[in-house]
Amino acid sequence: MxxxxxxxxxxxxxxDSSKRRQILDGARAVFMDxxxxxxxxxxxxxxxxxxxxxxxxxxxxxxxxxxxxxQQECLEQGKAxxxxxxxxxxxxxxxxFGRAFIQVLCRPEGGSSLRTVMAIAxxxxxxxxxxxxxxxxxxxxxxxxxxxxxxxxxxxxxxxxTLAASQFMEMCKATLFLPYIFQAAAAPSSExxxxxxxxxxxxFLAAYAVKRS
Amino acid sequence: MxxxxxxxxxxxxxxDSSKRRQILDGARAVFMDxxxxxxxxxxxxxxxxxxxxxxxxxxxxxxxxxxxxxQQECLEQGKAxxxxxxxxxxxxxxxxFGRAFIQVLCRPEGGSSLRTVMAIAxxxxxxxxxxxxxxxxxxxxxxxxxxxxxxxxxxxxxxxxTLAASQFMEMCKATLFLPYIFQAAAAPSSExxxxxxxxxxxxFLAAYAVKRS
Amino acid sequence: MxxxxxxxxxxxxxxDSSKRRQILDGARAVFMDxxxxxxxxxxxxxxxxxxxxxxxxxxxxxxxxxxxxxQQECLEQGKAxxxxxxxxxxxxxxxxFGRAFIQVLCRPEGGSSLRTVMAIAxxxxxxxxxxxxxxxxxxxxxxxxxxxxxxxxxxxxxxxxTLAASQFMEMCKATLFLPYIFQAAAAPSSExxxxxxxxxxxxFLAAYAVKRS
Amino acid sequence: MxxxxxxxxxxxxxxDSSKRRQILDGARAVFMDxxxxxxxxxxxxxxxxxxxxxxxxxxxxxxxxxxxxxQQECLEQGKAxxxxxxxxxxxxxxxxFGRAFIQVLCRPEGGSSLRTVMAIAxxxxxxxxxxxxxxxxxxxxxxxxxxxxxxxxxxxxxxxxTLAASQFMEMCKATLFLPYIFQAAAAPSSExxxxxxxxxxxxFLAAYAVKRS
DNA sequence: TATGAATGAGACTTCATTCAT
DNA sequence: AATGAATGAAGTCTCATTCAT
Numbered sequence: 001m002x003x004x005x006x007x008x009x010x011x012x013x014x015x016d017s018s019k020r021r022q023i024l025d026g027a028r029a030v031f032m033d034x035x036x037x038x039x040x041x042x043x044x045x046x047x048x049x050x051x052x053x054x055x056x057x058x059x060x061x062x063x064x065x066x067x068x069x070x071q072q073e074c075l076e077q078g079k080a081x082x083x084x085x086x087x088x089x090x091x092x093x094x095x096x097f098g099r100a101f102i103q104v105l106c107r108p109e110g111g112s113s114l115r116t117v118m119a120i121a122x123x124x125x126x127x128x129x130x131x132x133x134x135x136x137x138x139x140x141x142x143x144x145x146x147x148x149x150x151x152x153x154x155x156x157x158x159x160x161x162t163l164a165a166s167q168f169m170e171m172c173k174a175t176l177f178l179p180y181i182f183q184a185a186a187a188p189s190s191e192x193x194x195x196x197x198x199x200x201x202x203x204f205l206a207a208y209a210v211k212r213s
Numbered sequence: 214m215x216x217x218x219x220x221x222x223x224x225x226x227x228x229d230s231s232k233r234r235q236i237l238d239g240a241r242a243v244f245m246d247x248x249x250x251x252x253x254x255x256x257x258x259x260x261x262x263x264x265x266x267x268x269x270x271x272x273x274x275x276x277x278x279x280x281x282x283x284q285q286e287c288l289e290q291g292k293a294x295x296x297x298x299x300x301x302x303x304x305x306x307x308x309x310f311g312r313a314f315i316q317v318l319c320r321p322e323g324g325s326s327l328r329t330v331m332a333i334a335x336x337x338x339x340x341x342x343x344x345x346x347x348x349x350x351x352x353x354x355x356x357x358x359x360x361x362x363x364x365x366x367x368x369x370x371x372x373x374x375t376l377a378a379s380q381f382m383e384m385c386k387a388t389l390f391l392p393y394i395f396q397a398a399a400a401p402s403s404e405x406x407x408x409x410x411x412x413x414x415x416x417f418l419a420a421y422a423v424k425r426s
Numbered sequence: 427m428x429x430x431x432x433x434x435x436x437x438x439x440x441x442d443s444s445k446r447r448q449i450l451d452g453a454r455a456v457f458m459d460x461x462x463x464x465x466x467x468x469x470x471x472x473x474x475x476x477x478x479x480x481x482x483x484x485x486x487x488x489x490x491x492x493x494x495x496x497q498q499e500c501l502e503q504g505k506a507x508x509x510x511x512x513x514x515x516x517x518x519x520x521x522x523f524g525r526a527f528i529q530v531l532c533r534p535e536g537g538s539s540l541r542t543v544m545a546i547a548x549x550x551x552x553x554x555x556x557x558x559x560x561x562x563x564x565x566x567x568x569x570x571x572x573x574x575x576x577x578x579x580x581x582x583x584x585x586x587x588t589l590a591a592s593q594f595m596e597m598c599k600a601t602l603f604l605p606y607i608f609q610a611a612a613a614p615s616s617e618x619x620x621x622x623x624x625x626x627x628x629x630f631l632a633a634y635a636v637k638r639s
Numbered sequence: 640m641x642x643x644x645x646x647x648x649x650x651x652x653x654x655d656s657s658k659r660r661q662i663l664d665g666a667r668a669v670f671m672d673x674x675x676x677x678x679x680x681x682x683x684x685x686x687x688x689x690x691x692x693x694x695x696x697x698x699x700x701x702x703x704x705x706x707x708x709x710q711q712e713c714l715e716q717g718k719a720x721x722x723x724x725x726x727x728x729x730x731x732x733x734x735x736f737g738r739a740f741i742q743v744l745c746r747p748e749g750g751s752s753l754r755t756v757m758a759i760a761x762x763x764x765x766x767x768x769x770x771x772x773x774x775x776x777x778x779x780x781x782x783x784x785x786x787x788x789x790x791x792x793x794x795x796x797x798x799x800x801t802l803a804a805s806q807f808m809e810m811c812k813a814t815l816f817l818p819y820i821f822q823a824a825a826a827p828s829s830e831x832x833x834x835x836x837x838x839x840x841x842x843f844l845a846a847y848a849v850k851r852s
Numbered sequence: 853t854a855t856g857a858a859t860g861a862g863a864c865t866t867c868a869t870t871c872a873t
Numbered sequence: 874a875a876t877g878a879a880t881g882a883a884g885t886c887t888c889a890t891t892c893a894t
Contacts, residue, residue: 019878037250038336041864051880056865110335118394119248119332122323125396132395140388163412166387174379175353181331182345183338199376206420232853254889264855266891275889445857463676464762467885477859482886536761544820545674545758548749551822558821566814589838592813600805601779607757608771609764625802633845658874680868690876692870701868855894863887870880 020058023048028069032111036066036120063124070127073113074134080104082139084146090155090209091201097143098172098197099190105173106180108187115181140165156208164208171200233271236261241282245324249279249333276337283340286326287347293317295352297359303368303422304414310356311385311410312403318386319393321400328394353378369421377421384413446484449474454495458537462492462546489550496553499539500560506530508565510572516581516635517627523569524598524623525616531599532606534613541607566591582634590634597626659697662687667708671750675705675759702763709766712752713773719743721778723785729794729848730840736782737811737836738829744812745819747826754820779804795847803847810839 026048030039041062045052059065082097105114113131121128143165150156158164176196179185188196239261243252254275258265272278295310318327326344334341357378363369371377389409392398401409452474456465467488471478485491508523531540539557547554570591576582584590602622605611614622665687669678680701684691698704721736744753752770760767779801786800797803815835818824827835 034336035250035332037248040862042862052864053866053880053882054878057878062864112335115331115335118328121394121396122246122248122328123251128395129397132392132397136391136395137397160412163388163409167384167413167416170383170387171380174383175376178349179345181334182341182349183334184342184345184350196376199373200380203380203416203420207416253887255887265889266855266857267853269890270853460762461676461758463674466883468883478885479859479861479887480857483857488885538761541757541761544754547820547822548672548674548754549677554821555823558818558823562817562821563823586838589814589835593810593839593842596809596813597806600809601802604775605771607760608767608775609760610768610771610776622802625799626806629806629842629846633842679866681866691868692876692878693874695869696874855892857892857894859889859891861888861890864885866884867882868880869882871876871878873876873878 017058019050019054023050023055023058023065024069024072026050027065028072029111031066031069032113032116035116036062036124066120066124067127070113070117070131073117074131077104077113077135078138082142084142086146086149086153090150091205093146094168094201094204095197098168098200099193101139101169102172102176102188102193102197105177106187106193110187112181140169143169154210157210158208164204168200168204171203172197174200230271232263232267236263236268236271236278237282237285239263240278241285242324244279244282245326245329248329249275279333280337280340283326283330283344286330287344290317290326290348291351295355297355299359299362299366303363304418306359307381307414307417308410311381311413312406314352314382315385315389315401315406315410318390319400319406323400325394353382356382367423370423371421377417381413381417384416385410387413443484445476445480449476449481449484449491450495450498452476453491454498455537457492457495458539458542461542462488462550492546493550493553496539496543496557499543500557503530503539503561504564508568510568512572512575512579516576517631519572520594520627520630521623524594524626525619527565527595528598528602528614528619528623531603532613532619536613538607566595569595580636583636584634590630594626594630597629598623600626656697658689658693662689662694662697662704663708663711665689666704667711668750670705670708671752671755674755675701705759706763706766709752709756709770712756713770716743716752716774717777721781723781725785725788729789730844732785733807733840733843734836737807737839738832740778740808741811741815741827741832741836744816745826749826751820779808782808793849796849797847803843807839807843810842811836813839 023044026046027039027044030044030047033039034043041052041055044065045055048055055065059068082100084093084097105112117128117131121131140162144161147156147158147161147165151158151161174196176188176192180187236257239259240252240257243257243260246252247256254265254268257278258268261268268278272281295313297306297310318325330341330344334344353375357374360369360371360374360378364371364374387409389401389405393400449470452472453465453470456470456473459465460469467478467481470491471481474481481491485494508526510519510523531538543554543557547557566588570587573582573584573587573591577584577587600622602614602618606613662683665685666678666683669683669686672678673682680691680694683704684694687694694704698707721739723732723736744751756767756770760770782804783800786795786797786804789795790797790800813835815827815831819826
């Protein structure tokens with residue numbers, strides 16, 4: 001009896017093999033455009049400029065390839081650091097964070113990783129959970145930490161900063177995100193984003209800012 | 214040669230033929246559970262208790278059947294009227310609306326129509342748009358009309374009630390909806406919902422309520 | 427969640443659906459000619475005169491189709507009753523049984539079920555075991571029962587009739603079966619069979635016949 | 640430009656190049672375990688500890704590699720000389736030969752070359768024929784020669800010693816070989832082998848031994 | 853109208869083989 | 874000679890759809 005074949009270590013372990021990157025790039029485009037089921041391995045191979053067989057040299061199967069895409073998306077979105085510099089005015093920080101946040105969510109090129117992952121979450125819960133943890137919860141956490149610091153300065157008064165962070169982020173989406181994700185409207189313009197985010201900022205501060213006498 | 218019995222066209226045209234309803238019910242269950250691609254016509258036929266062939270008597274193809282499901286979902290969710298009775302206390306109305314809204318969004322049985330439609334929106338934009346218009350925009354519209362009436366009463370002061378309506382609805386989701394939809398957490402409990410919605414209500418009123426002297 | 431689809435009972439349970447028989451016939455030819463791995467579902471479909479999809483309406487997968495073929499082969503070879511009429515001369519009975527036995531083993535058309543099943547036995551032990559039990563062991567058993575009756579008559583003196591039965595059957599193969607199965611010789615002629623079987627009969631009787639004074 | 644090192648052609652021609660031997664050893668293990676179709680070139684390369692490419696340096700394709708394996712098996716099984724020393728008692732010689740023969744046929748480790756070659760014989764008749772000639776027919780031939788010598792001594796009286804040789808060898812298999820090869824039983828124990836072979840020896844001698852007065 | 857048997861295109865995946873290094 | 878990355882043909886299986894009854 002023959003032992004199961006070990007993965008070709010040098011290639012699969014390394015994340016920066018050029019072919020591997022080529023495949024990931026092609027696959028991301030197709031997966032994000034068509035969803036997990038809509039994307040075929042043939043299409044992915046064509047988009048990546050490799051043969052179908054090569055896909056399977058680098059990834060065990062379609063699921064594994066998809067997971068790698070999501071994993072990569074997590075890493076990249078995780079790196080998309082928002083500016084929580086405490087030296088700036090709070091209103092400005094909120095407002096700029098909100099804009100950046102919505103811009104990440106509503107990319108004009110279409111092909112949302114949020115949608116793609118959400119769509120598959122029922123059948124691949126582990127993938128959904130990891131995406132939530134690594135991308136969404138992480139951002140909420142960082143923002144909540146910023147709010148904590150503002151509270152410590154006596155600028156804000158918030159019981160539950162995690163809740164407040166999430167509230168602000170959700171509020172920024174108002175009138176923008178759902179039309180975008182349901183294809184009822186194109187990606188919002190900068191003006192639309194500014195309008196919604198600034199309003200959210202005002203609401204947030206009205207509720208949580210400490211009134212100076 | 215026997216004269217062909219005149220086809221009772223009315224049956225197909227009418228939306229309440231019993232077979233048609235049977236199919237819609239079965240199909241909805243399967244589509245919402247497994248998503249558009251995950252659902253097979255065979256499974257749908259079984260769930261509906263009819264033969265696969267019969268599916269094609271009532272619906273031209275899988276897409277058309279899916280569209281009918283979404284259409285039906287729109288109608289039913291449209292009927293799910295929230296209580297915007299103007300006789301009640303505003304804070305209570307907000308709070309109860311928020312609870313009902315989140316409960317619709319995060320059903321413990323899983324199988325979200327939101328997710329299912331969102332997932333397909335890139336490939337079937339018309340379906341996504343219609344769902345947004347008929348379900349989401351409509352609810353926002355009704356809630357905005359309620360806010361208008363509160364403003365007219367001098368109780369609230371809101372520039373853009375549509376934006377405000379959307380802000381409140383988004384805020385209610387804070388910390389609850391995304392973990393649920395990404396399968397990072399089970400459906401929220403009543404207590405969790407109350408906690409988030411009551412906080413959202415306070416934030417909303419802090420920003421928009423007219424201060425009585 | 428949808429329950430697993432029940433097999434289309436009326437068709438699969440019944441063994442005599444015409445399409446099913448058509449498939450079994452085509453599949454047997456291809457499997458016996460090319461072996462399990464050598465046979466492709468496409469080839470089988472073509473041999474059976476049905477589409478590839480139809481194969482899967484009647485059989486869950488290639489393994490199941492193969493098992494059905496072997497099962498059918500068991501039944502048919504089981505029915506191939508040999509004449510163990512006790513009224514005839516023992517030497518004649520042995521000799522005719524031996525001839526019939528070798529003729530079953532070495533069919534001139536080629537395509538031996540023995541070879542095909544033996545080949546797959548390591549990977550599908552259950553299939554091999556069942557074939558051995560239903561076809562080979564059963565034949566040995568019937569022949570042994572005949573030998574028992576001859577012993578009871580005082581015509582033969584055998585300690586272990588099962589062993590003796592097997593010995594005779596193996597001996598009949600001498601110089602015929604292995605060349606045939608290894609394709610080193612064509613199927614043996616009647617003369618060759620007669621020569622080998624008659625010799626086996628003589629050896630057998632020399633060892634086991636009771637000498638009358 | 641560096642002058643190409645003269646290719647040591649002799650290596651490929653010679654049968655004992657170390658790499659070639661390495662490949663043959665690995666390939667034999669895999670082929671005998673999994674059969675021709677079940678064995679993949681990748682698995683063989685791994686078992687041999689060389690790269691897939693190297694396989695094709697030494698063998699034109701999978702068929703040629705397999706043929707070389709069988710050829711090698713022929714040589715080795717040919718070398719497995721049985722003891723036909725004429726100085727020993729005939730019954731002992733038969734009995735020990737029978738035991739050794741069955742032990743070669745029914746190796747407890749499984750992975751029978753007999754099965755593997757038999758399985759492929761219909762698709763690769765040349766391979767089957769050569770195996771029969773070089774291994775089986777050769778053994779029968781040697782044993783027949785021994786029987787000839789016993790006849791010359793007046794100890795045995797046999798018309799057709801080739802037939803008799805084959806008869807004895809087949810008889811030794813009785814109740815042991817088929818259950819083993821069909822996976823209906825484990826490899827036979829020494830006791831089981833002794834029982835069957837001793838019985839075969841008695842039958843053989845009963846038929847062919849010259850009665851001394 | 854309703855059926856369910858049948859289809860065939862297309863999906864994922866494997867693997868023998870090639871080729872640049 | 875040796876490698877291992879890359880290929881593409883071919884295999885198994887699924888499923889939306891059609892059609893005769």
